[in-house]
Amino acid sequence: MSGGVDSTVSAYLLKKQGYDVIGLFMKNWDETDENGECSAEEDYDDARAVCLKLNIPCYTVNFTKEYWDNVFTYFLDEYKKGRTPNPDVLCNKEIKFKCFLDYAINVLNADYIATGHYAKVEHTKEGTRLLKAKDQHKDQTYFLSLLKEKQLERVIFPLADVEKGEVREIAEREGFRNAKKKDSTGICFIGERNFTQFLQNYLPNQPGDMIDMDTGEKKGEHIGLMYYTLGQRRGLGVGGCGSGERWYVADKDLNNNILYIVQGDKNPKLYKNGFIATDVNMISGHYPSDKFECEMRFRHLQPLKKATVEVIDESTARVIFDEEQSGVTPGQIAVFYDGEVCLGGGTIDKLIKF
Missing domain, CATH: 2.40.30.10 (Translation factors)
Incomplete structure (x- = not known):
């Protein structure tokens, strides 16, 4: 139970299907945002209220150490290398479908775990397969791609054949307090806060030259290679010139701390x-x-x-x-x-x- 509408409706559907459902809320991050608020507390309140309404027990488990050791340190190491990691995928592999799964099975004696992911599990003679969800606009198999068949054998995705609009309708019809709650966005542990400011708390800025890869001309300065992604066009601070086309990040030179940019989305260097x-x-x-x-x-x-x-x-x-x-x-x-x-x-x- 994350406190969101997807896990809420998942629990409701499972109970309606006759499962003996247990709510389990996990905390992976201890830090408050720039306003001094901890979204985990609000999420837990929502999860607990849902469990109370469904008349199911609600447990909590804290995986902040495991998250730091197995996800966040990797996240920082990748940025130090000038790369752009995806911690949400790693979180599923190392936390939700490993630590969380182990806790549910071995401590709570559960037979399966269920989450609000939009994906489908299919059991065949050849083995267990991961399939796209019915709602192709919400499909989350991308984030589940590093799981193993053995993990998926103990997983239920109640929203496999349910579209997002239906989820909202069910939540409103059943009177869940989070029926209109916004979906979480951004990196799992950061949310919608300013990413650049967040990263500056852990990695020092190393400004350097921003060079036109085609001409070798300096076009400005970057604030640190870790803040840029290949193909990025927003936030470069370089106005159009000549053709007036937008500038894009084409490459990074980590040794010399240079950000290479090119003009136009058709530039072959991209x-x-x-x-x-x-x-x-x-x-x-x-x-x-x-x-x-x-x-x-x-x-x-x-x-x-x-x-x-x-x-x-x-x-x-x-x-x-x-x-x-x-x-x-x-x-x-x-x-x-x-x-x-x-x-x-x-x-x-x-x-x-x-």
Whole structure:
């Protein structure tokens, strides 16, 4: 129970289906926001109120240490390297479907855990598969791509065949206090607060030159390479000139602390042919073959791209797009699909340009 409307309706649906439901709220972050408010307290109040209304027990568990050790330190290390990590994906792997799952099974003696994720689990003779949700606009398989089949065997996703609009309707009809509560956005432990200010609390600023990659001309200064993502166009502080087209982040030189930018979204320096993926996780435990075609995305809900995956070793693969793509960013997660089935994912490491 997160205190949000999705987990609320999930609990309601499970109880309606005859399950013996237990509410479990977890706290992963201890810090207050810039206004001195701790959103976890408000979320817990909402979760507890829902459990009371559903007449189910409500437990709490604190995973702040586990989150710091297994997710946040990785998050900081990646930014130090000039990469752009996705802690939400890692949180699912290390906390929600590991620590949380272990606690529910071994301490509360639960048979399954259920969350408000929009995704589907299918059990077949060949094994347990992760499929896209009915609501394609809310599908969250991207964030679940680093899970293992064994974890999914003990998971129920009650919203697999429910659309977001229906969830709101159910919550309002049943009189849940969080029926109109906004969905959480941003990085899981940061929320909607100012990201730059947040990161400055943990990593020192290292301003440097912002260089036009085509001409070598200095166009300004950046505030620190960690604050920029490849393909980014907002917040560069560089006005249009010449063609008047927008500027985009094209590359980072970590050794010399240089941010390279180019003008125009069609600039060839923004496009890559593929990448090397590391820490690859296949949900089934194995690749479909040594070389296979699939669809993939490297951002949540991004339109799927066709690609060919060539296996290098158990945890490393070479991914080549059918068509060049922009915005491919080291540190982000790339997720592979075969139709409705999410095969797994890996971390984008080195970029490939023919």
